[in-house]
Amino acid sequence: MSQPAIELQGISKAFGPVQANKDISIRVMPGTIHGIIGENGAGKSTLMSILYGFYKADAGEIFISGKKTAIPDSQAAISAGIGMVFQHFKLVENFTVLENIVLGAESGAFLAPSLRKARAELAELAAEYELNVDPDAVIEEIGVGMQQRVEILKALYRRANILILDEPTGVLTPTEADQLFRILGRLREEGKTIILITHKLREIMDITDTVSVMRRGEMTATVKTSQTSPENLAELMVGRKVLLRVDKTPAQPKHQVLEISGLNVVDDAGVARLKDVSLSLCAGEILGIAGVAGNGQSELLEVLGGYQTATGSVKVNGAALDLTGADSDGQSRRANGIAHVPEDRQREGLIMDFMAWENAVFGYHRDPAHQANRFFMDNAAIKAETAAKMQRFDVRPHNPNLTAQNFSGGNQQKIVLAREIERNPDLLLIGQPTRGVDIGAIEFIHQQIVALRDQGKAILLVSVELDEILSLSDRIAVMFDGQIMGERDPADTNEKELGLLMAGVTGEASA
Amino acid sequence: MGVMPKWADVVLVPLISLIIAALLSALLILAIGESPVAALKLMIEGTLLRSSGWGYMLYYTTNFIFTGLAVSVAFHAAMGGLGVALVCLFIPWPHWSFAIIGASLGAAFFGMIWAGLPAYLQAKRGSHIVITTIMFNFIAAGVLNFFLVGALKPKGSMDPATANFPAATHLPTFEDMAGLLGFEKMFRAAPANVSFFLALVACVLVWFLIWRTPLGYEIRAMGKSEPAARYAGIGSVKIIMVAMMISGALSGMMAINTTQGESERLILNFTEGAGFIGIAVALMGRSHPLGVFLAALLFGFLYQGGAELALWTKIPRELIVVIQALVILFTGALTLMVRRPLERLFLSLRRGG
Amino acid sequence: MDFLTLLQVLDSSLRLATPLLLACLAGLFSERAGIFDIGLEGKMLAAAFLSAAIAATTGSVWLGLLAGVGASLLLSAIHGLASITLRGDQIISGVAINFLAAGLTVVISQDWFGQGGRTPPLLSGGRFEPLNLPGAVPAKEISEAGPVMQLYSELLSGHSLLVYVALLMVPLTWFVLYKTRFGLRLRAVGENPAAVDTAGISVVGLRYAAVGICGVLCGIAGAYMATALQAGFVKDMSAGRGFIALAALIFAKWRPWYALGACLLFGFFFAVDNRFQNILLPAWAMSGVLFALGLGLFAYVRHKTLLDRIVLGGLGLGLALVAALITLSSWSAGLGSMIKIPVVFIQSLPYVLTVVVLAGFVGKAIPPRSGGVAYVKEK
Amino acid sequence: DPAIIFDLGGKFDKSFNEAAFQGAQRWADETGGSFREIELQNEAQREQALRRFAEAGSNPIVMAGFAFADALGKVAPDYPDTKFAVIDVNWLSMPNVRGIGFNEHEGSYLVGMLAAQASKTGTVGFVGGMDIPLIRRFGCGFAQGVKAVNADATIIANMTGTTPAAWNDPVKGSELTKAQISQGADVVFAAAGGTGVGVLQTAADEGILSIGVDSNQNYMHPGKVLTSMLKRVDNAVYEAFSQGDALETGNFQMGVANGGVGYALDEFNASLVSADMQSAVEAAAAAITAGSLSVHDYTSDETCPALSF
């Protein structure tokens, strides 16, 4: 058997008091795709960052193709042929694609020749791997899928033989994910080695050759993918049996809660984001909005959440909402019985520097229930309540005094959910409830959403995960280019049909 | 979650930083041929061992508390001074206790207006608040100059200053207060006055405002993340306006101490230096009122100690400025230099123990 | 205002803009790399002092320039140590550096020259003399020359070398920033240091380089003040120009050509203030203008939000009140009587105009995204 | 020992405080005595410095600047055995206070006459540090002197700024001078502290004449400084120190008549001041001394017959 492409021996890493990696050893064979799974905070990203020279290990050795290699910084990793696509992309947002690609890999002191060379090479790479991007597009103006391509191109441009991808599909649509996997397959065929971190067992089963499982900083198992099953992996990961599908009874819709008609949104640049959207939603029902990111779902949530102006009409429990005036803000929406789990928990849903208990009332901080008297908030009561909530939602670590950034993504999401669900709203807006969340937490979050429905709440679910939409929704509406392309019953539809609608192909036309 | 116990972070780190700054200052003093030991003795004797030393130290402290709480540049205070002067000069107050309320309102109002305009421009027009504030400082200097050379100056006076405020507006100094309590000769002639207590009250109020009220919660949220604030329905225009106006009001209040409390008339450069020290005080106090109070106390000590050095030694006043700079540098910007080795020490202690 | 006067004002604008421009470009390099620097003032001051001191003792302006740059670099190194290596607060560090320079320059020069914090006046070799471009007519004959010749001789010719250096720095900065590898990396490190780090480039190295360039440019700015505009150092002679440069930098949205524009604009405002301090206007014109402005503001805010009405309406009311006061006070002397605009008002004009320009024409200035925060990848 | 307290400008302000320091230093050099001194850093220190020096036994205590009036009024009665001398304040009447006022307008008048005589263009300039009454007094006296020689002369008066930086901004002093030159000025009088350094420098560079202030600044650019308006603060301090604790109290007014103000004539400007010019100025000085010529003091009624501020 040939030399392993990568071999890590006894890697340990502590962040202050937190032991993120403990004595980890792993071997990855060349020309394979090696999956790594594990709960949020298990230490996956840390391990890969060490391999890429972003962090320095406290102890341990790294062998590349059998040769012991010191990787003190990313420069060393790059020259060892390693490329990494981080979960949070490391791109300069206001640079063009081309500038991002040449950054650090310029061919001389002046920029023009470097850019010329990169442009030519980019065209070749694009043709070879179906990685088409506009080299002159500015990063902040292109979608995350495109941004990810740029990251992959960055690695390929630097002639990486080993490619590490940290949760690459978390932000991709199914089509984009499929395409990514085709590309990864092609890279594998060329003999490149790929390490893939993901929370999605289906992806592990579909594409990897071997898979390693991490728990609490340690490597607990490495198995051949062909010799394992999703249930088995889930158990290895979480330490107990996990229910991998959503368990729910048929919906029992009651009175109508939300009625949207003729909703239009034009953004600051004058582009129409929502076009004549009409929807309705009843109590005790989950309406799933499927669609490729950037087709108006975010704007829909923002309008309903009170921070995007719009024209048209939105009624909640029969009362029209103010869509432009002084009463159109998050506070008044909450007063109207609308709760909102935003799509981006770190940007919107939480203040990362606030402690958990402070975040637990974010948006509801003026609620009389949280006031001790006319002037002051009742912090002691909020803390106590948060502690109880964290218990119910199994937020780990169970400490309301930690700041939000000290929680893993899954636990951050639980904090937001706990806040919004326990308000007992009439209408719950949920955007991307399980993005970047491990399967243990996904199970829990899905159970919560279903339980809420069963209490007779109306739930508007926006997700780019078709799986999630299909398994949670009672009705599915598909959005494309700011329009509703059609509604489907999850029982009578399938991924393919939804996928076509998401691409703007209407049922009649395709039939 | 940190490596070090909290007390080490809060007490040990600043203390060691301070000692380093002091050692460097000692070298400088040595270099110009004076004795650092004698200098330190002078500073401590003249500041902490005499009641009037305390009186001066707390007077400066009062200034720095206000500007530190406000984190503002000095000239909001200048406009506050105008407010104080107008209130004290043109309203016949029966007693200082009424006058101080009126003057506080006047100072806060003028400070607020002056801070409100840049805030408004930032909130509504996106004009960068840092430049507009710098510009408004210069404009305030012009306005103050205009009034002090013109309308507010008593005829025939040389000073670009207002007339003396009527006696009914004079604030009780520490000396007066000590006298009431039977301690004659305490705080003799020191300028510290009741506005020190006003500053303490302001500390407590600001603490409550920021950490206990929904408004403070919103100000903090807005400061950390604008998109999140938008999501939560916290209006940015409102928060920018309110926060800046509170800041303006606080720095305006500084004028109570200097103008109504000390000089008892409005003079041209009464805010000298306090603005920048205020920025340092706020950042060093980590924007926590108790921290601001302690940092203000430290600079009160340096100011009064510096005066003692200037009185009794040949140490030039510019060297005292250098010492202040070193203290700001080491306790404010170079703390990691001290914290890092300490953290390592604590980590190994913890591992070993 | 005749053409020659205009030229003279522009000429003065250019001289006054030069230190601002150099400091502004200095700040641009530093802040583009993510290191905020309110210590520009202190660095200019330190450079002004040491350049004058060395030029005075050696008689060589070039050695002076070198020394000035060295002094500024030293302060830059402190700022770098504090804000890059030790990840301290950049604002505090800047404040401290300003105090440090204000104190040390006087202490050292008093110790050195014993002239009360002043350096001895520089003699001819110790100064940058004005360069007369070929063919320029001397000042005495300029009123007889044609307009083009006047433009050439008055405005373009007759500045010291450093003025031309400063002007050349603008395209150079533009070129370095946008056309070289270094510039690409520099801009990147101010936007997203993690991207630079993971691309295998040293964040620390880049930021120190930027802070170093900032030091060099501030050094030239200081030396220009002490050895070209003046012939020696006087304590506190930077007189707040570092802060104005900072304002210009924000005004310019951190871009080199805009920086030139912003600094020239400030220079122009200051030159106008110097030249036109004694403007007489008939009372009716003065109150009329103010009244019209107030009325205009009132009309403008009629359909705006409550806040607009309070703030701008209040401003309008204030202006109208001032107009009324002027009318009343000049009533006895007649509304045609000439009133002099108070000097302080003319002196505040540059700042007022800046605010007006900012409020009206310049949109949001977005600073480099990682500006002001140290790069920490693990605690 | 005697003590001296300098105002916020600091003892090396190149004019007023520096003159006071020179007086004290001359006394120390001549008598071998020593004195205490302090440069104030802020307003609150005025009273503090007075009291601490008085308590430490310094006598007399001299202070430089009208801004001390208030503090001294409070302190002096508390220390009846200590003598105080204060410069630029002449309205306190206390048994232990010596007040010394200067007629700056008279000195400015004399240099104004010289300026008008030396000017070929009939336009002269005045650069003041800040628009405050004291500086207006300088400017007004200067303008009267100019008009006395040439009633048609133009006087361009500028002020440097409104913040404390105005006193230490030689660059701005230079630009103001250049602006005045381009408006035709060929003699410029600077009453602006450290800013004046820039005025004198630029005048020398551009080949026009300048006039220094307070102390004799003729030496700064030999042959290019027309004269300096002298305000003999040094003499006042020297005399106070010399009298020691027997200091004669009361208010004194120092003018041309008693040599308190004047103009500087030395080897550096001998070639600039012709005999004609000198005799005209001497005549005016004599007239002022005799009381037949009175120069209007701006601060007496806040108006100026020769210049509008």
Ligand SMILES: Nc1ncnc2c1ncn2[C@@H]1O[C@H](COP(=O)(O)OP(=O)(O)OP(=O)(O)O)[C@@H](O)[C@H]1O
């Ligand atoms: N820069 C850092 N500073 C301090 N602690 C960190 C840092 N990065 C990670 N940690 C801690 O190290 C542990 C492992 O984190 P890591 O990011 O490797 O987890 P992960 O397995 O990638 O989780 P996820 O599935 O959420 O991405 C966590 O407890 C985390 O809190």
Ligand SMILES: Nc1ncnc2c1ncn2[C@@H]1O[C@H](COP(=O)(O)OP(=O)(O)OP(=O)(O)O)[C@@H](O)[C@H]1O
């Ligand atoms: N500076 C930090 N201090 C403490 N913990 C940190 C820090 N940076 C990251 N972490 C923690 O490290 C873990 C992973 O960090 P990372 O930035 O990769 O988040 P993430 O991958 O987005 O998490 P998730 O995958 O769950 O969404 C999280 O638990 C996060 O809370």
Ligand SMILES: [Mg+2]
């Ligand atoms: Mg991770």
Ligand SMILES: [Mg+2]
């Ligand atoms: Mg993650």
